[in-house]
Each structure stands twice: as structure tokens, then as C-alpha cells.
Amino acid sequence: SQQGEEDPQALSIQEGENATMNCSYKTSINNLQWYRQNSGRGLVHLILIRSNEREKHSGRLRVTLDTSKKSSSLLITASRAADTASYFCATDAATDKLIFGTGTRLQVFP
Amino acid sequence: GAVVSQHPSRVICKSGTSVKIECRSLDFQATTMFWYRQFPKQSLMLMATSNEGSKATYEQGVEKDKFLINHASLTLSTLTVTSAHPEDSSFYICSATDASTGETQYFGPGTRLLVL
Numbered sequence: 209s210q211q212g213e214e215d216p217q218a219l220s221i222q223e224g225e226n227a228t229m230n231c232s233y234k235t236s237i238n239n240l241q242w243y244r245q246n247s248g249r250g251l252v253h254l255i256l257i258r259s260n261e262r263e264k265h266s267g268r269l270r271v272t273l274d275t276s277k278k279s280s281s282l283l284i285t286a287s288r289a290a291d292t293a294s295y296f297c298a299t300d301a302a303t304d305k306l307i308f309g310t311g312t313r314l315q316v317f318p
Numbered sequence: 319g320a321v322v323s324q325h326p327s328r329v330i331c332k333s334g335t336s337v338k339i340e341c342r343s344l345d346f347q348a349t350t351m352f353w354y355r356q357f358p359k360q361s362l363m364l365m366a367t368s369n370e371g372s373k374a375t376y377e378q379g380v381e382k383d384k385f386l387i388n389h390a391s392l393t394l395s396t397l398t399v400t401s402a403h404p405e406d407s408s409f410y411i412c413s414a415t416d417a418s419t420g421e422t423q424y425f426g427p428g429t430r431l432l433v434l
Binding site: 239241243248249250251252253256296300304305306307308309310311313 | 322350352359360361363364411413415421422423424425427430
């Protein structure tokens, strides 16, 4: 399977703490994207990082990409209860098709 | 921002019937739409890529006669689950790529299908 792996599978933290999720993938990529999914809902696009970029920020989100290790991380700073969701990385290998990682279920307790 | 809608949001049907799910890009043109399937607490698995005006491209292991896809216009793609069985029960999500920007896929809210 070409599916990427994410770890941890599940993460529970208190409000105000930082949450870090990691994603590893298998093939060369054009870009890597992070999505968020609330339970039973569709996906919300969070951030896209291109293969020639190493770090990107968007509000409380920070994404890093290490193409030599085929890995990426998503950091959510000062987490809130509303950040509770599943987070997926997805890679685009120049075919327009996205290959999704296994996902991390984040629970933020108030 | 780009909005993708799906209809219906939930559907319950009897085994053997066919179910049609619509995916619409509301404020942009989508030359390409994608259909995914998601089982509970699992990731999204791509089923097929739908291109406007041409036949869909199915992923390995997805039966094209079972999951009929029609991309009739730049804003509408439909997925029909034919002769549905209980094992087809799942969450079906579509996405669309904005033809003018190309990179980001915008996802619909999903359709939960339950086959009894």
C-alpha cells in the first residue's frame, strides 16, 4: 500500500498545550497537505507545503517537511477544545491524486 | 472560499437497490472530482477520479460496474452505488480541484450510506 503512516494514532492533551502529529510517506511528492476532519464530517484543508519548502505557518499551525526522510509534522500551538478532530496528511505525487495517511485522532480536554 | 456540497447527507436503503450521490462545486469549476470511501475510524481511500466529459478512472480493486460515476458538467459529478449490499455501507466523500488553481482539493461534507 502507498498509504502514509501517521503517529501517534491518538493523542489526548489539555487545553493550552501543544499537539504534534507526524506523517511519513513512501514516494516522491509534489506537495503535502494537512486536513482536519470533525467526527462524521467532510475534510477541511489546513495547509499545503510544497516539496521545496521546509516549514510553513498558518495561525497556530506550523508544518515542517523533510523530503530526505519522507516525513512531515503538524504542530498546533496553544490547543483549544475546538481543535478536537482527526488530522490527516495527504501527499500529491504529481498525479493529482491524494494519498492519505492513517490519521491522528486528537482530543483536547478543557 | 471554494465550497463543495454533497446530496444526500445520509441515506438508508434496502439491499439490492441503487443509490445516487451528487457532488457539486458551488462557486468554482472543477474539471476533476474525486470519490473517496471512509470506514469508521479509518482513513480515506480513493475510489475513482472523475473527469468532466470522459470516463472515470477507477483505483485498483474498485468495481466500475458497481460504482458508476458520471461527471456531466464542470460543477457536478454523481456516484451511483448499484445493487447495494450491507458491506457497501460507508461514508462516501467527494472532492474537487479548482480548475483555475489546481493544487488544493476541496472536500464535500460526505454522505453516510447505510444498506439494510
